[in-house]
Every structure is written in structure tokens, then in C-alpha cells.
Amino acid sequence: MKKPKPKPNMWFPKNRSLRYPLAMMLGMSLIQSPQSIALPLTKHATVDVTRLDRTVTGKVKDEKGEPLVGVTVTIKGNNAIGASTDHNGDFSMVIPESLISNATLVFSYIGYAAVEAPLGQQTVFDIALTSASNQLEQVVVVGYSAKKVKYLSSSVSTINNEKLRDVTSNELPNLLQGKAPGVVVSSASGDPTSAGRILIRGAGTISAGTSPLIVVDGNIGGNYNPVDVENITVLKDVAATGLYGSRAANGVIIVNTKTGKAGKTEISFANTMGFAQATTGNFRLMNSQQLYDFQSTFYPREASVLQTNTNWWDEAFRTGFVNNHTVSASGGSEKTTFYISANYYKEQGTQIENDKTGYNFRANLQSQLTRRLAAKVLFNGTFNKDNYANSNTLYDAYNNLPFDPAYDADGQPIDGRTYPGWLGRDRESFLHSVPYNYSKAQSLAVTTDVNLDYELTDKITLSSYNRINFGNGLSASFNDKRTKQGGANSGELYNGTSYSSRLLTSNRIRYSEDFGKHGLTLLGVAEAETTYSSSTSAAGKGLPPGRDVMSVATDILTNPTGLNEQVGFRKFLGQADYNYDNKYFLVGSFVNEFSSLFGKNNSTANFYQLGASWILSNEEFLKNNKTITFAKVRASNGTVGNADGISNFASLGLYTISSDASYSGLPGAAPSQKGNPDLTWEKIRSSNVGFDLSFFNRIDLVVDAYVKEASELLYRKPLAATTGYSYVWVNAGSIRNKGVEFSLTTTNIKAKGFNWETNLNMAFNRNKVLELSDGSTVFNSGARQPIAVGHNMDEYNLPIWAGVNPENGDPQWEKVVKDANGNVTKELTSTYNQAQTADSRQFTGKTAAPKFTGGLSNTLTYKNFTLSAFFNFVYGNWVYNESRVYFDNDGLYESYNQMVLAKGWSRWEKPGDVVTHPKPIVGGNKDSNQSSSRYLEDGSYIRLRNVRVGYSLPDNVLGKSGFSRVSVFISGDNLWTGTKFSGPDPEVTLTQVDLSSGLSSLRYPISKKYLIGINFSF
Known part of the structure; x- marks a missing residue:
């Protein structure tokens, strides 16, 4: 009797690219006997087999000899037969008689190199898997599917939990900095309540958002805590990002949280404690003696001021403490697994009265409900309390005079307004106001x-992925009447509330089949998302001292405000993914998306994506090559869109009801926003070519080159007052980004007990404004960084500083002169108004966008010891150090403290001096501190982001203690920064967000952190 053909199932589909994630995810295997009976299989499973079939058993361990749970065991070339290891690492499977003669077993597990073992005459296997030194074998989530990296036709970067969590922070952007090529993270503040900004492959917009789309556990958006993250996948080219359609223009970051594995329940505790200190870099403020000596050259001071030497910086900053504690439990059976965690994070800012406290709870449950139905229920709740840094404290730390005392004879903070003889310009001591004033917020988010x-x-396979998000927030800011900030209004209170809910459903159908050497997967998705949000705000004045509740306010400060909004997205997509013999891969997709953000004439848009790759190392001419162990070329082209960063009603004509438009005592409405029914998505067309190479199975090189051209840019266009409107949202212009990025990972030494791995990644990006609407050549004319055709969108346009006149110490700028024939010449002038005219302002060729960014890491392991060091670097960007206007002003503000001149700087003293700084004069030297290229500084830096030393107790020490793992570590963050920048820290926002790119102004510096941790499991 002829045997029926084995029937594949969803856990081991024929398409290899789909096989691994499903089997790993559920830790389960289904096999087919020759009689097509499918049963769950463990080492004790029994099946009805013919007399000549063979039962194979064995154990799979890791490099340390620990059993691995959920390892997939398959027969090479036959996807219908398989098993997975149980909690002891054991497996059992039946191999049909027809396959025995040439069978090869394949053992695969996420994060480990696959092992192939010929069956031969064996019935028992003892297999050891080693961690993959490269990412080619890792399974990553891309779009709405999962594949091994080596089978991708797109540009992606994956960072696992271990490499992500070397730096201590509760914000993902800070953890990603320098970890992936083309992913630039920048921060303008060391405040723990302020997260960094992420930019992928350059900014390509004027007024819209530049942040990447976040996808958590397969659904757009969502909440998570970094301690629960298993890995991060960054999607950069359209072949990967395109399925997310209108919101993928700025790249996609996919967050995968941890899941449980079948076997014994494991309970883990992770504890990190330490302290932080503010960095000062090359920056120093003058003490009393230094300031007295400097000011004596142009401003008379009584020597008695030297009796006081207050270090306001030290008064404003402190040693902050960091605590991060997590408890988690994971485990389950072959059918149902779980992961539960709770986290407490508390970080004191180094500025006084500034801190962040976070509480997070996560529960991930997944179960094989029936043979055909699998389910996941994921829950995450986050509660945050933020005490924001006081801007007055930072201002005073930089500018208050050391001649003014901080405390009176009784040790109480002095009120500068009433203290006789206070010399500082603002007559304020933050030490007096800080105990009374605050700005704080708390938020709850549930997913x-x-x-x-x-x-x-x-x-x-049919899938339905559904999510609901709830968010609730409260904010309060109080200025007591006893302080300078609250005195004018006899006390001020600002209250705000916010609420949001987001509903998402994503329904998918997937068809997958192999036809001999051909593999085909078809995907269809219908997705809908609706977000509801509301907020209110109120501000009152005339509050009694210490009474920070709105009910005691005697008057309103501003009229109460509120809003209710609803935004919807709807998407349909289709994708075809084809491969031939695991050598040639083609993928194509089409997306149609609707959004209520856009005008009624253009509320939908279509996008397409194409990708192809060729694995050369699977060809005969490279098979078994001992030098080139893997080689692949890739290419992609397509379109995506941007709908981020504009107001929810940007396309509509709006009116404002206010007292300003009242008539006869009745409220009136006046136009506030001009409508644009044609407003639509920004369109981004992108092309990418790349290759992946591995040499000797120890050197992995990934290189990508791309061109990304954005058109129909979203722009908030100013309108003349005569129109009755201040602005209108339009689609205007185009910008091009192009660049090259690479990642090189090498296993330098791999010997018994010792391993040394190095990773270097770098990215080079250039952008240019190609076109602006209405034939314009420049937007935001007169700004430091106008948007101008033919220029980098972050390029500075300023009066050009020409140094100091050596004869008299006056400042000099370039003045552009045009004669009657249009000939242009440049002259030197000491009159600022001549240098700042429209003709004399010049593009400097200097931009806030860096020429390249990157990271370098080294990890060494010796037996149970681990040592790692990680650097990140930025090169070629220029920072406008605006804060020097205050404390490097050539005598304009003698009532402000001054900075100690940086190395190599000098000040004019006598005729003939060739110096960097003009002669100081009371009231300033001819506007020398006005906006010009004088305050442009090289913002390049390299930073020792983290050093970590760890030790894990060996098994023979743990013995019968009941602990399965105990490890300790010491770690340091931001230990050293190499830079020429004169401020406390060169790191600034590197993109045109709120027109603040490249700006450093009274910077809250980052902190050095010194940490110790202990992790243990049982």
C-alpha cells in the first residue's frame, strides 16, 4: 500500500524562513508519522511506527554544558519531520524508513549557530551549540513576518538584550546610542526625565516629525520597559519598512519583549545601584579671584568682593543616586509558557530637585490552545513620576556671580531680592526658591x-493581532508668592490633565508552500487604528504661600483650555515573498493607507516596495569555501510616507472662540487656521544596495549604500497678516539624503575559556534641499539655519566672524559689497549692523549634521569573567554655543560670571596682539556677542560610553545552594569624552526638530555613572 505524503503544519511549515520563530516561540513540535498522524512530541512521546522506522533520542546543551530548552531538531530537506527539546534539553523523534539512508539532522536555536549531524547508524545524539559570533543565523522580525538574517533582502540591524543593557538608563534611545550604523541618537539634556532623539539615515522633512515608528511585539506602538526587551531590530530600507506604509519614512524600530520557555520555572532578581556626577568637560567658570582679575582690566571692583567665593555650579549640582531593581519569573509547559516581571527604577538627576521614578509590570502569556490555535496575551503597565529640572537653577548656576553669598550667617538660603549689596544682574538665588517651587508630572500607561x-x-494561517492602549497624565507647576518667579502674580499654579486611548486591530492571512526548490509566501493584512485623546489645562494666581491647589486661587492667570480629538488610520497591504533554492530571493509589497490627518481630496495614498537578494555562498563556485563562508548581495527600491508630527486637524479650516473676538459682551469666533483639502503624505522614494560577507566564520561585514529622496514635504507655511491667517499646512519641496554605512564584527580570539569579539559600525550621510514650493529658494529666511535650495537643511547662515582687529582689539566681521556691475567683494567691518544684512549673511558650509557617526565595542570573556568597553563617536558637526552670549561677552554683562577661556584662546591686551577675543569694555565691545559664526564650534567627540566588568559564579561553587545563576558586575557610564568643544558637553540635538538643531544653550550636562550590580536566579 502506498504511503500518503507527510502533511506539513504551521509549526514546521515548508518555508524555512517561517519555521524557526513559530517553533521557538511556543517551544513545541508536531511531527507526522508515515501514517500522517500528528502528535505533540517530547522525549517520552510514542507513535505508531513501522518496524523499519528509527527512533532517535538525544540531548542538546550550550557551550557551558547547560541544557537548552526549545531547540528545533529537523531533518535537512524535509520540513514535515521535527521535534524540540524539553526542559532537560532532551528530544526524541521518529525517522521514517524512506529517509534513513541519507538523513542529516539539523539542530537550530535562536542566537546559536546551527549544527548539522549525519544520521548514519546513530540512534543517540549528544549535541553542543555555540553562540553565533555573527547575526546571520539570528531570526529577526521584519514587517509582519520573521526570517533569518541571512535570508533577508533588506537592511536591518539587530541588538540583543545583553548589548542593549550595558548602559544604565530607563529610556530606549539612550541605550541605542552608537549600537547600530545609521541610527543617530542625540540629546540636549542630561535630565533623567528627558529621553534622547533617534534619527535613522538623516532627516528628510521640514515641519513634520523625524522620529522612527516603534513597533512592540508585532503591533504598531505600545509600551514596554527596557529590562523586558529581548532584542531590538532596526529596519532602515523600504524593503523592510514599507509594510508600515505612511509612518515608515523615518525608519522602524521593532521591540520584542521576553517570553517564557518550557521547563522549570526560573525566578530571577536583577539589581543595579550606583551614583552619578555631572560632567563639566572643558568648561570652567571663574572663581572670585579669577573674575576679579579679569574685570579689573575694564570694570572697577572693590577688593572686598574677594571675601566671598561662592561656587554656584556646585550648589546647583549634586551626586545623584541610581537604583534599578527587577524581579521576573518565567517557565511553563510544552503547551503554555509565561514571563512575568516587575521593575522599579529611580534616578536622581545631578541637578538638585530633579528625579525620575518608574514602576513597570509586564505579563506575557502564550499557549497552544488546540492543535491549530495558538494565543498570546501580553500586558504592560507603566507608572512614572517626574520632577522636572528647574530652568532658573540652571541659569543661575552658569551666571550668578561668585561675589554673592549663597547662605546667611545662620546657614539659611539668601533671597537676592532683599539682600543688601547683591551684585548679580538677576538678584536671585535658586537656593531660596527651590524649596517652594516645583514642576512635576505623573503618568500611567497600560497596554x-x-x-x-x-x-x-x-x-x-489566519492571524488576528489586537491591542488597546490607555494613557493618563497629570502635570502641575507651582511658583510660590515668596519667590521671585511667583511674586509678580502673588503665587502661580498651572494644572494639566491628559487622557488617551488607542485601539488597533491587525488581521492577517498567510499562505506558504514549497514547490521543489521554489518557496512562496503570500501575505495579506487589513489593519485599522483609532486614537482618542483629550486634555485640559488651567492656570490661577493669587495663591496663599504653600497652598498649591487651584481652589484657593483668587484669579485666573490664563483662560482654561481643553480639547477632544480623534485620529484614524486604515491600511491594506499585500506581499509576495519568493525564493529559489535558498539562493535567489524576491519580495514585493503594495500598501494602501487612509488617514484622517489629511485633506478630503488626498486622504489615501499608495506605496510599493521591491527587494531582491542573492546568496552567492550557496552557489557551487563558493560552496565549502574556507575563506568566504557567507556572501550575499541585496537591493531594494520603493516608497513610504510620513504622517508624523503635524497637528491632528492640519488640513481643516479652524476658528478660535475667544474674548479677543467678542462682540457686545458675547463670545465670538475668528479664523485661526486656513484649510487645505489637498494636504497629503510626504512621499519618500528610497533605494538601497548592500552586501553581507563572512570570512572564516569569524569576520562579518555588512555594507549598505542608499539614496532617500523626500518630496511633497509637510510644511507649516507662514501667511501674511492681511490674509487673516497666520499659517497654512502645505506640501512643499523635496530633500535628498544619501549615505553609506557598515558594520564589522570580528572574533579576534576564540580559544578554550577565552573569547574576544570586536564590533565597529559607522555611517556617513549627506543631505541637500532639492526644491521648494512656489519657486522659492529659501524658507525661514533670516534664521540661523534656513531651508535653502542647494544646501544642507542644517547648514548655518550667519554673519561671518573675522576675528579681532590687532590694532585696537575691536571685533571684526565680513561685509559683502556689490558694485553697480554686480561684482561681489568682501571687506572687514567692526560695525555689526553692516555684517548682518541680507547681503552680508553667508552660508558657512558648516552644518549641524555630522559627517559620520558610529560606535566601537570590545567584549572579552575568560572563563567566568567578562570585560566590555563601548565607545560612541560623532564627527564633523558644528554646534552653535549660544550660552557664550552670557558668560563670554567681552564686558557686556559685568554682572554675570565668566568662563575661563578654553585652551588656545586668548584676549586682546595691547596693539599687535593676534588673539581670539576682543578687548573687554563695559557695556560690550561693539555688539561682539551678537549672533555670528564666532560662536560656532566643532562638536565632534568620542565618548567612552560604558566599561563593564562581570563575574559569574561557577556551577561547582553554587553547588546545592539552590541558585542556578549568580553574577556580579561593576560598570561605569560616560567615563571620558574627547572633544574640542568649550562647553560642558558637545552632545546636542542633531536634527531640525523645533528648529533647534546644533544648539547648545545653558546645557544640563550628562552624568558619569558608577554602578554595581548583582543578578541571581533559582
């Missing part, structure tokens, strides 16, 4: 996912 996968047939 719940219910995800279902149903195997309709052995080739078709």
Missing part, C-alpha cells in the same frame, strides 16, 4: 494585546 494564530490548513 494589552490579544494575538491569535489559527492554522486553517497546513499552508494557510
Whole structure:
């Protein structure tokens, strides 16, 4: 009797690219006997087999000899037969008689190099898997599917939990800095309540957002805590990002949280404690003696001022403490697994009265409900309390005079307004106001996912992924009447509330089948998302001292405000993914998306994506090559869109009801926003070519080159007052980004007990404004960084500083002169108004966008010891150090403290001096501190971001203690920064967000952190 053909199932589909994630995810295997009976299989499973079939058993361990749970065991070339290891690392499977003669077993597990073992005459296998030194074998989530990296046709970067968590922070952007090529993270503040900004492959917009789309556990958006993250996948080119359609223009970051594995329940505790200190870099403020000596050259001071020497910087900053504690439990059976965690994070800012406290709870449950139906329920709740840094404290730390005392004879903070003889310009001591004033907020965010996968047939899977988000926030800012800030209004209170809910459903159908050497996967998705939000705000004045509740306010400060908004997205997409013999890969997709953000005439848009790759190392001419162990070339082209960063009603004509438009005592409405029914998405067309190479299975090189051209840019266009409107949202102009990026990972030494791995990644990016609407050549004319055709969008346009006149110490700028024939010449002038005219302002060729960015890491392990060091670097960007206007002003503000001149700087003293700084004069030297290229500084830096030393107790020490793992570590963050920048820290926002790119102004510096941790499990 002829045996029926084995029937594949969803856990081991024929398409290899789909096989691994599903099997790993559920730690389960289904096999087919020759009689097509499918059963769950563990080492004790029994099946009805013919007399000549062979039962194979064995154990799979890691490099340390620990059993691995959920390892997939398959027969090479036959996807219908398989098993997975149980909690002891054991497996058992039946191999049909027809496959025995040439069978090879394949053992694969996420994060480990696959092992192939010929069957031969064996019935028992003892297999050891080693960690993959490269990422080619890792399974990553891309779009709405999962694949091994080596089978991708797109540009992606993956960072696992271990490499992500070397730096201590509760914000993902800070953890990503320098970890992936083309991913630039920048921060303008060391405040723990302020997260960094992420930019992928350059900014390509004027007024819209530049942040990447965040996808958590397969659904757009969502909440998570970094301690629960298993890995991060960054999607950079359209072949990967395109499925997310209108919101993928700035790249996609996919966050995958941890899941449980079948076997014994493991309970883990992770504890990190330490302290932080503010960095000062090359920056120093003058003490009393230094300031007295400097000012004596142009401003008479009584020597008695030297009796006081207050270090206001030290008064404003402190040693902050960091605590991060997590408890988690994971485990489950072959059918149901769980992961539960709770986290407490507290970081004191180094500026006084500034801190962040976070509480997070996560529960991930997944179960194989029936043979065909699998379910996931994911829950995450986050509660944050933020005490914001006081801007007055930072201002005073930089500018208050050391001649003014901080405390009176009784040790109490002095009120500068009433203290006789206070010399500082603002007559304020933050030490007096800080105990009374505050600005704080608290927020609660809850996310719940219910995800279902149903195997309709052995080739078709239906999925429904559903999420609901809730967010609630309260904010309060209080200025007591006893302080300078609250005195004018006899006390001020600002209250705000916010609420949001977001509903998302994503329904998917997937067809997958192999036809001999051909593999085909078809995907269809219908997705809908609606977000509701509301907020209110109120501000009152005339509050009694210390009474910070609105009910005691005697008058309103501003009229109460509120809003209710609703935004919707809807998407349909289709994708075809084809491969031939695991050598040639083609992928194509089409997306149609609707958004209520845009005008009624253009509320939908279509996008397409194409990708192809060729694995050369699977060809005969490279097979078994001992030098080139893997080689692949890739290419992609397509379109995506940007809908981020504009107001929810940007396309509509709006009116404002206010007292300003009242008539006869009745409220009136006046136009406030001009409508644009044609407003639509920004369109981004992108092309990418790249290659992946591995040499000797120890050197991995990934290189990508791309061109990204954005058109129909979203722009908030100013309108003349005569129109009755201040602005209108339009689509205007185009910008091009192009660049090259690479990642090089090398296993330098791999010997018994010792391993040394190095990773270097770098990215080079250039952008240019190609076109602006209405034939314009420049937007934001007169700004430091106007948007101008033919220029980098972050390029500075300023009066050009020409140094100091050596004869008299006056400042000099360039003056551009045009004669009657249009000939242009440049002259020197000491009159600022001549240098700042429209003709004399010049593009400097200097930009806030860096020429390249990157990171370098080294990890060494010796037996149970681990040592790692990580650097990140930025080169070629220029920073406008605006804060020097205050404390490097050539005598304009003698009532402000001054900075100690940086190395190599000098000040004019006598005729003939060739110096960097003009002669100081009371009231300033001819506007020398006005905006010009004088305050442009090289912002390049290299930073020792983290050093970490760890030790894990060996098993023979743990003995019968009950602990399965105990490890300790010491770690340091931001230990050293190499830079020429004169301020406390060169790191600034590097993109045109709120027109603040490249600006450093009274910077809250980052902190050095010194930490110790202990982690243990049982």
C-alpha cells in the first residue's frame, strides 16, 4: 500500500524562513508519522511506527554544558519531520524508513549557530551549540513576518538584550546610542526625565516629525520597559519598512519583549545601584579671584568682593543616586509558557530637585490552545513620576556671580531680592526658591494585546493581532508668592490633565508552500487604528504661600483650555515573498493607507516596495569555501510616507472662540487656521544596495549604500497678516539624503575559556534641499539655519566672524559689497549692523549634521569573567554655543560670571596682539556677542560610553545552594569624552526638530555613572 505524503503544519511549515520563530516561540513540535498522524512530541512521546522506522533520542546543551530548552531538531530537506527539546534539553523523534539512508539532522536555536549531524547508524545524539559570533543565523522580525538574517533582502540591524543593557538608563534611545550604523541618537539634556532623539539615515522633512515608528511585539506602538526587551531590530530600507506604509519614512524600530520557555520555572532578581556626577568637560567658570582679575582690566571692583567665593555650579549640582531593581519569573509547559516581571527604577538627576521614578509590570502569556490555535496575551503597565529640572537653577548656576553669598550667617538660603549689596544682574538665588517651587508630572500607561494564530490548513494561517492602549497624565507647576518667579502674580499654579486611548486591530492571512526548490509566501493584512485623546489645562494666581491647589486661587492667570480629538488610520497591504533554492530571493509589497490627518481630496495614498537578494555562498563556485563562508548581495527600491508630527486637524479650516473676538459682551469666533483639502503624505522614494560577507566564520561585514529622496514635504507655511491667517499646512519641496554605512564584527580570539569579539559600525550621510514650493529658494529666511535650495537643511547662515582687529582689539566681521556691475567683494567691518544684512549673511558650509557617526565595542570573556568597553563617536558637526552670549561677552554683562577661556584662546591686551577675543569694555565691545559664526564650534567627540566588568559564579561553587545563576558586575557610564568643544558637553540635538538643531544653550550636562550590580536566579 502506498504511503500518503507527510502533511506539513504551521509549526514546521515548508518555508524555512517561517519555521524557526513559530517553533521557538511556543517551544513545541508536531511531527507526522508515515501514517500522517500528528502528535505533540517530547522525549517520552510514542507513535505508531513501522518496524523499519528509527527512533532517535538525544540531548542538546550550550557551550557551558547547560541544557537548552526549545531547540528545533529537523531533518535537512524535509520540513514535515521535527521535534524540540524539553526542559532537560532532551528530544526524541521518529525517522521514517524512506529517509534513513541519507538523513542529516539539523539542530537550530535562536542566537546559536546551527549544527548539522549525519544520521548514519546513530540512534543517540549528544549535541553542543555555540553562540553565533555573527547575526546571520539570528531570526529577526521584519514587517509582519520573521526570517533569518541571512535570508533577508533588506537592511536591518539587530541588538540583543545583553548589548542593549550595558548602559544604565530607563529610556530606549539612550541605550541605542552608537549600537547600530545609521541610527543617530542625540540629546540636549542630561535630565533623567528627558529621553534622547533617534534619527535613522538623516532627516528628510521640514515641519513634520523625524522620529522612527516603534513597533512592540508585532503591533504598531505600545509600551514596554527596557529590562523586558529581548532584542531590538532596526529596519532602515523600504524593503523592510514599507509594510508600515505612511509612518515608515523615518525608519522602524521593532521591540520584542521576553517570553517564557518550557521547563522549570526560573525566578530571577536583577539589581543595579550606583551614583552619578555631572560632567563639566572643558568648561570652567571663574572663581572670585579669577573674575576679579579679569574685570579689573575694564570694570572697577572693590577688593572686598574677594571675601566671598561662592561656587554656584556646585550648589546647583549634586551626586545623584541610581537604583534599578527587577524581579521576573518565567517557565511553563510544552503547551503554555509565561514571563512575568516587575521593575522599579529611580534616578536622581545631578541637578538638585530633579528625579525620575518608574514602576513597570509586564505579563506575557502564550499557549497552544488546540492543535491549530495558538494565543498570546501580553500586558504592560507603566507608572512614572517626574520632577522636572528647574530652568532658573540652571541659569543661575552658569551666571550668578561668585561675589554673592549663597547662605546667611545662620546657614539659611539668601533671597537676592532683599539682600543688601547683591551684585548679580538677576538678584536671585535658586537656593531660596527651590524649596517652594516645583514642576512635576505623573503618568500611567497600560497596554494589552490579544494575538491569535489559527492554522486553517497546513499552508494557510489566519492571524488576528489586537491591542488597546490607555494613557493618563497629570502635570502641575507651582511658583510660590515668596519667590521671585511667583511674586509678580502673588503665587502661580498651572494644572494639566491628559487622557488617551488607542485601539488597533491587525488581521492577517498567510499562505506558504514549497514547490521543489521554489518557496512562496503570500501575505495579506487589513489593519485599522483609532486614537482618542483629550486634555485640559488651567492656570490661577493669587495663591496663599504653600497652598498649591487651584481652589484657593483668587484669579485666573490664563483662560482654561481643553480639547477632544480623534485620529484614524486604515491600511491594506499585500506581499509576495519568493525564493529559489535558498539562493535567489524576491519580495514585493503594495500598501494602501487612509488617514484622517489629511485633506478630503488626498486622504489615501499608495506605496510599493521591491527587494531582491542573492546568496552567492550557496552557489557551487563558493560552496565549502574556507575563506568566504557567507556572501550575499541585496537591493531594494520603493516608497513610504510620513504622517508624523503635524497637528491632528492640519488640513481643516479652524476658528478660535475667544474674548479677543467678542462682540457686545458675547463670545465670538475668528479664523485661526486656513484649510487645505489637498494636504497629503510626504512621499519618500528610497533605494538601497548592500552586501553581507563572512570570512572564516569569524569576520562579518555588512555594507549598505542608499539614496532617500523626500518630496511633497509637510510644511507649516507662514501667511501674511492681511490674509487673516497666520499659517497654512502645505506640501512643499523635496530633500535628498544619501549615505553609506557598515558594520564589522570580528572574533579576534576564540580559544578554550577565552573569547574576544570586536564590533565597529559607522555611517556617513549627506543631505541637500532639492526644491521648494512656489519657486522659492529659501524658507525661514533670516534664521540661523534656513531651508535653502542647494544646501544642507542644517547648514548655518550667519554673519561671518573675522576675528579681532590687532590694532585696537575691536571685533571684526565680513561685509559683502556689490558694485553697480554686480561684482561681489568682501571687506572687514567692526560695525555689526553692516555684517548682518541680507547681503552680508553667508552660508558657512558648516552644518549641524555630522559627517559620520558610529560606535566601537570590545567584549572579552575568560572563563567566568567578562570585560566590555563601548565607545560612541560623532564627527564633523558644528554646534552653535549660544550660552557664550552670557558668560563670554567681552564686558557686556559685568554682572554675570565668566568662563575661563578654553585652551588656545586668548584676549586682546595691547596693539599687535593676534588673539581670539576682543578687548573687554563695559557695556560690550561693539555688539561682539551678537549672533555670528564666532560662536560656532566643532562638536565632534568620542565618548567612552560604558566599561563593564562581570563575574559569574561557577556551577561547582553554587553547588546545592539552590541558585542556578549568580553574577556580579561593576560598570561605569560616560567615563571620558574627547572633544574640542568649550562647553560642558558637545552632545546636542542633531536634527531640525523645533528648529533647534546644533544648539547648545545653558546645557544640563550628562552624568558619569558608577554602578554595581548583582543578578541571581533559582
